[in-house]
Amino acid sequence: MAAPRIGVLALQGAFREHRQRLESLGAQVSEVRLPADLAGLHGLVLPGGESTTIARLMTDFGLWAPLRDFHAAGGALWGTCAGAILLARGVQGAPPQFGGQQRSLAVMDLTVRRNAFGRQVDSFAVPLDVHGLDAPFPAVFIRAPVIEEVGEDVEVLARHAGQIVLVRQGRLLASSFHPELTADARLHALFLGLAAPPVPA
Amino acid sequence: MTDASSAATPQTGTAQIKQGFAEMFKGGVIMDVVTADQARIAEAAGATAVMALERVPADIRADGGVARMSDPKMIKEIIAAVTIPVMAKVRIGHFVEAQILQALGVDFIDESEVLTPADEQYHIEKAGFRVPFVCGAKNLGEALRRVGEGASMIRTKGEAGTGDIIEAVRHARTVLGEIRSIRARPSDELMTVARDLQAPYHLVQYVHEHGALPVVNFAAGGVATPADAALMMHLGLDGVFVGSGIFKSSNPERRAQAIVKAVTHYRNPDVLAEISEDLGAPMTGINIDSLVPAERLAGRGW
Numbered sequence: 001m002a003a004p005r006i007g008v009l010a011l012q013g014a015f016r017e018h019r020q021r022l023e024s025l026g027a028q029v030s031e032v033r034l035p036a037d038l039a040g041l042h043g044l045v046l047p048g049g050e051s052t053t054i055a056r057l058m059t060d061f062g063l064w065a066p067l068r069d070f071h072a073a074g075g076a077l078w079g080t081c082a083g084a085i086l087l088a089r090g091v092q093g094a095p096p097q098f099g100g101q102q103r104s105l106a107v108m109d110l111t112v113r114r115n116a117f118g119r120q121v122d123s124f125a126v127p128l129d130v131h132g133l134d135a136p137f138p139a140v141f142i143r144a145p146v147i148e149e150v151g152e153d154v155e156v157l158a159r160h161a162g163q164i165v166l167v168r169q170g171r172l173l174a175s176s177f178h179p180e181l182t183a184d185a186r187l188h189a190l191f192l193g194l195a196a197p198p199v200p201a
Numbered sequence: 202m203t204d205a206s207s208a209a210t211p212q213t214g215t216a217q218i219k220q221g222f223a224e225m226f227k228g229g230v231i232m233d234v235v236t237a238d239q240a241r242i243a244e245a246a247g248a249t250a251v252m253a254l255e256r257v258p259a260d261i262r263a264d265g266g267v268a269r270m271s272d273p274k275m276i277k278e279i280i281a282a283v284t285i286p287v288m289a290k291v292r293i294g295h296f297v298e299a300q301i302l303q304a305l306g307v308d309f310i311d312e313s314e315v316l317t318p319a320d321e322q323y324h325i326e327k328a329g330f331r332v333p334f335v336c337g338a339k340n341l342g343e344a345l346r347r348v349g350e351g352a353s354m355i356r357t358k359g360e361a362g363t364g365d366i367i368e369a370v371r372h373a374r375t376v377l378g379e380i381r382s383i384r385a386r387p388s389d390e391l392m393t394v395a396r397d398l399q400a401p402y403h404l405v406q407y408v409h410e411h412g413a414l415p416v417v418n419f420a421a422g423g424v425a426t427p428a429d430a431a432l433m434m435h436l437g438l439d440g441v442f443v444g445s446g447i448f449k450s451s452n453p454e455r456r457a458q459a460i461v462k463a464v465t466h467y468r469n470p471d472v473l474a475e476i477s478e479d480l481g482a483p484m485t486g487i488n489i490d491s492l493v494p495a496e497r498l499a500g501r502g503w
Contacts, residue, residue, distance in 0.1 A: 012228040056247035095284045097241045120308035121331045124211035181221040
């Protein structure tokens with residue numbers, strides 16, 4: 001099977017770490033900054049960073065509709081931290097001057113609350129039990145969101161202190177923590193599985 | 202599914218968490234603000250964080266006197282006004298100002314030469330704080346000493362409040378050039394390199410092995426236009442701080458948005474041409490050659 005071609009949304013944030021981790025698994029990785037960069041990809045990672053910054057740049061460079069179309073046409077999406085906020089149907093805790101509203105792709109049946117664990121002094125790392133992995137995943141939570149509500153089609157893969165922090169829905173994956181900040185590539189391998197190109201008949 | 206992970210104690214304030222947070226600013230712009238209104242403008246323009254301070258460097262320069270940590274009331278107003286991270290500055294060596302900012306819940310502390318130094322010999326021992334620190338550096342030895350003390354992020358010092366990019370370019374080229382030269386040295390020469398740089402040996406070894414600083418490295422000091430910001434990204438920095446350059450220009454909102462876009466699309470001259478158009482007047486600026494040495498901020502720190 002040919003290596004999956006994966007894009008990393010490179011507007012702002014930890015896109016280089018995702019790129020390195022995906023390349024270590026044999027994926028062919030390119031950076032996406034403009035709609036034309038999506039051509040030929042099987043999957044796209046939306047990295048951590050500042051969700052308000054990334055959303056602003058997605059508006060400025062016309063990426064909202066092309067990303068929804070990319071997913072509708074079969075592309076897998078994975079949002080980590082800020083990226084998870086951008087996938088969610090509902091976002092709570094948006095800046096007051098935005099009228100409490102934050103734009104998102106709304107492709108995943110989730111409600112996410114921004115900065116749910118507090119400010120940076122409250123950020124933490126913890127070994128996390130993940131459904132389907134036989135040893136805990138070293139999860140790093142940085143001013144992290146939590147997933148407050150999920151739809152019926154959403155599979156909860158991990159919780160921390162009772163809060164949902166990793167979910168899957170079809171070809172969509174969302175994590176409120178940062179797998180790219182550790183050397184553990186197991187969740188990137190899971191995503192490559194979701195984004196695998198169809199085997200030719 | 203059982204929730205066994207809740208049995209493990211979460212760790213806070215580790216180097217991984219502090220440096221990982223700094224990684225999230227990459228490809229972004231951190232903007233100086235002096236009021237909650239400016240903070241809201243910065244957030245709406247796409248800033249990845251705001252730096253809360255009483256006076257931007259251009260005014261500190263104009264006003265003279267001792268520049269100190271900002272009033273906690275103003276910092277709290279800015280924290281309440283935005284959802285992006287809030288940074289604030291302390292004087293070099295002033296660990297009590299840093300304790301106060303940590304207690305306020307500030308997300309990042311800048312131990313900054315822009316304020317009047319409090320200690321002419323020692324910087325803050327930063328590793329013991331839960332809140333991460335950014336420090337300025339003019340060369341690699343200075344950068345590695347700050348990382349050795351626990352800084353989670355490094356920035357150029359530039360010459361703040363001038364709108365003149367030359368000093369930031371000089372610091373970036375110096376640090377990155379020294380990294381390249383260490384990369385090329387055989388490993389048995391590294392102890393002498395560490396001695397010459399006055400830098401911790403294990404960090405010199407890290408630079409030799411990875412060809413990079415162990416923390417993110419931003420541009421600061423003198424960034425006034427989208428082209429300035431893109432220039433610093435091309436030189437190999439990870440992101441940009443903008444101080445007086447935004448709110449001392451004629452159209453802060455437009456200029457702030459343009460600088461944010463320039464940092465993302467620094468490799469795309471077509472985009473840069475489009476966003477650089479019709480931004481209004483940039484900050485007036487001071488050519489740094491006109492500053493007498495005593496007026497230079499970048500020389501502070503050791």
